[in-house]
Amino acid sequence: MKELFSVVTVEEAQELVSRALPDTWLPTEEAELLSAFGRRLAADIHAPEDLPPFSRSTVDGYAVRARDTFGATESMPGFLTRSGEVEMGQAAGLTLQAGSAVWIPTGGMLPPGADAVVMVEYTEDVGGGLITVNRPVTVGENIIARGEDCAAGQLVLAEGTRLRPAEIGLLAGLGFTRVRVAALARVGIISTGDEIVPPGETPAPGQIRDINTYALAAQVSESGGVPVCYGIVKDVAAELARVLDKALAETDLVLISGGSSVGVRDMTAEVLGQGKPGVLFHGLAIRPGKPTLGALIDGKPVIGLPGHPASAMVVFHALVAPLLAWGSYSRARAKAEFPLQAVLTQSLASGPGREDYVRVKLVQEGENILAVPVLGKSGLVSTLVEADGMLRIPLSKEGLNGGSPVKVGKL
Ligand code: AMP
Ligand code: MG
Numbered sequence: 001m002k003e004l005f006s007v008v009t010v011e012e013a014q015e016l017v018s019r020a021l022p023d024t025w026l027p028t029e030e031a032e033l034l035s036a037f038g039r040r041l042a043a044d045i046h047a048p049e050d051l052p053p054f055s056r057s058t059v060d061g062y063a064v065r066a067r068d069t070f071g072a073t074e075s076m077p078g079f080l081t082r083s084g085e086v087e088m089g090q091a092a093g094l095t096l097q098a099g100s101a102v103w104i105p106t107g108g109m110l111p112p113g114a115d116a117v118v119m120v121e122y123t124e125d126v127g128g129g130l131i132t133v134n135r136p137v138t139v140g141e142n143i144i145a146r147g148e149d150c151a152a153g154q155l156v157l158a159e160g161t162r163l164r165p166a167e168i169g170l171l172a173g174l175g176f177t178r179v180r181v182a183a184l185a186r187v188g189i190i191s192t193g194d195e196i197v198p199p200g201e202t203p204a205p206g207q208i209r210d211i212n213t214y215a216l217a218a219q220v221s222e223s224g225g226v227p228v229c230y231g232i233v234k235d236v237a238a239e240l241a242r243v244l245d246k247a248l249a250e251t252d253l254v255l256i257s258g259g260s261s262v263g264v265r266d267m268t269a270e271v272l273g274q275g276k277p278g279v280l281f282h283g284l285a286i287r288p289g290k291p292t293l294g295a296l297i298d299g300k301p302v303i304g305l306p307g308h309p310a311s312a313m314v315v316f317h318a319l320v321a322p323l324l325a326w327g328s329y330s331r332a333r334a335k336a337e338f339p340l341q342a343v344l345t346q347s348l349a350s351g352p353g354r355e356d357y358v359r360v361k362l363v364q365e366g367e368n369i370l371a372v373p374v375l376g377k378s379g380l381v382s383t384l385v386e387a388d389g390m391l392r393i394p395l396s397k398e399g400l401n402g403g404s405p406v407k408v409g410k411l
Contacts (some may be wrong), residue, residue, distance in 0.1 A: 005262070005283030005290065008397060010318045010355060014329040015293055016280040017319075020296040026252055026327060027183045032283055033171060036163050038224055039181040040327055042084060045157040050147035051173050055110040057086075059142045062101035062123055069136040077132035082125065085112060094347050101131055117142035118319070149173070160331050185225040186255060188247030189216050191232045192258040192267065193307060194241060198232065211309045211381055212257040218318045223324035225253075235265045244271060249382035255320065258307035261291035268293055268304040285354045285395065288378035289315040310378040314357045317390065317411075339387065339407040342371035347402040349391040357385035360408055371406050387411055 008016065046171035055065065064080065072078035085103035086092050096102055096113035104110070104117055116137040124132045149170075150156045156174070157167055163181070171179060191213045199209045204323040210232055217227035228251050233240050240256070247254045257266040272279050274298030284292040288311035292306030303319055322332035343364060350356040359369040369392060376383040389408040391401055400406065 002232055005282035007285045007290065008281045009110065009285045013281050013292075013319060013323075017294055017296070017301055018324070018329050020277065021301060021328075022299045026106040026185055026244075029179050030178050031181050033168060033177055033179065036171075036181045037165070037168050039163055041157055041159055041161045041163065042180040043183050043270050043287055044155055044159050045171070045174075045176070045179070046155045047150040047152055047156050047174055048080065049174070050152050051149040051170075052144060052146060055146045056144050057104045057106060057108050057110060057117045057141050057142060058144055059103060059117055059119045061117045061119045061121075061142065061317055062133070063096055063104045063111055063117050064101050064133070064137065065096065065098060066116040066139045066141065068099055068138050069116070069118060070100075072133045072136050074134045077124075077134040079126075079130050080130055082129055082131050086297070088331070089180055115139045115143075138155040159295045160327065162325070173177055174308055179296050181250075182327055184252040186228055187220075187324070188223045188228050188230055188251035188254040188257045189220070189241055190230045190240070190247060190254065190385060192235060193232070193255060194235050194265070196232045196258070199390050199395060210308070212301065212305070212312050214311055215309055216255055216257065216305075219313060219321065220255075220324065223321040226325040235259055237267045237270050240267050240271045241274065244275075244297075244302070248300055248302075251300075253300060253320070253323070254302045254407055255305055255316075257301065257305045257312045260304035260306050262292050266291075272297065272304060281383060284315065284318075287351070287354055287356050289318070289357070292319070294319070306378075309381040310359070310376075310384050313384055314378075314390070318355075318357070337409060339409045340369060342391075342408050344367040344391075344400055344402055344404050344406045345370050345372045347399060348373060348393065349399040350397060352398055353395060355395055356393040358391050358393065359383055359411065360389055360391055361386060362408065369408075371408050384411065 035376045055334050055370050069078055080101040083100040084094050086108040088108055090107050092109045093112035094111055102111050118133050118137050122135040126132055159364050195207050196201050196210045197207045213229050220227040228266045230247050233243050256268050259266040272295040280294045282293050291306045292315050295302040305315050322329055326332040361374055363370040374387045389411050391406045391408050
């Protein structure tokens with residue numbers, strides 16, 4: 001009999017991996033702005049200049065001195081001298097004098113001397129070089145001031161930021177065409193089991209097709225990594241050790257599915273135990289997914305996932321996805337997620353000292369979203385196909401009552 005599990009919580013498991021993980025785990029690289037989309041900045045970005053580089057109008061209208069419009073109303077409009085106009089894409093080229101107004105298009109450069117813009121709707125060209133203004137403006141109204149988006153020298157994006165479309169746009173606005181980002185994590189995927197055959201083969205009696213390689217590879221892609229598949233390995237320690245060595249040499253993180261428990265055909269713990277520093281934990285306080293192994297070998301994390309497809313995918317969510325998406329668990333935890341608020345349709349029990357990940361189907365009912373548990377064995381992949389999301393029953397709770405509010409995360 002091999003040694004029994006001494007389980008750790010998901011948080012403890014993350015802590016153990018974090019502490020073992022070298023700072024230099026993922027290399028960094030320069031990327032063209034568009035290929036940096038979805039990736040993490042590897043260095044702080046400071047604004048090299050003011051954005052916008054000059055004060056601009058946000059409306060079509062007249063650039064004015066705000067104080068020249070004070071007291072203007074529809075019945076008692078103010079009169080201003082119309083003195084020239086600002087051309088789009090050109091320097092303002094003239095200075096606004098007291099008592100005058102300069103025509104300015106949306107995005108045009110505010111002329112020196114002006115401190116506000118009156119929308120054209122509140123003016124009238126009454127001829128004779130005069131306009132009327134029938135509503136006052138305050139200083140700064142209808143203007144984006146120079147440096148209002150960001151000021152030169154300001155820290156605009158911190159190292160570790162994931163580049164969404166808005167960040168890509170800001171970088172373009174500041175003149176960056178290349179940025180330093182964390183390299184995409186290459187994730188080796190090994191499936192194990194004497195009974196597993198590739199999906200293209202017809203299984204003989206007793207054999208089943210490989211689900212995990214494909215489901216996990218898709219999860220890796222979805223989380224911002226690059227899957228590298230190493231195929232199916234028999235339950236032979238030396239075989240697994242050989243393929244693991246190759247995967248460790250070629251990738252940044254390795255996932256091994258199957259063989260992670262303590263049975264006689266379960267080789268993963270033995271093989272990971274041969275590495276340096278080796279196994280960090282064996283057993284996770286989570287359901288499904290208890291027989292999970294975490295190791296660090298040659299500076300790279302190796303996660304031994306349970307063979308049951310639903311368990312493997314749930315553990316991927318808990319341990320692998322945050323690391324791929326954020327490069328570190330602490331960064332992932334600092335980011336609030338936006339899970340859906342839903343109402344649980346039935347009571348659920350959970351053992352003490354264990355986190356339960358319950359797959360749920362979401363149904364809109366009037367104003368409410370109902371979370372309907374999809375119950376079923378973790379060996380059934382169809383439970384995941386049927387589910388829209390997952391809810392977590394924390395360690396401290398022994399269950400949830402039907403009708404209670406729950407937060408559902410994406411699956
Ligand atoms: P194990 O963790 O190796 O004991 O496997 C647990 C269950 O998951 C067994 O029924 C295996 O046949 C099944 N299983 C293991 N690996 C895979 C895989 N790659 N695809 C589908 N099922 C698997
Ligand atoms: Mg197996």
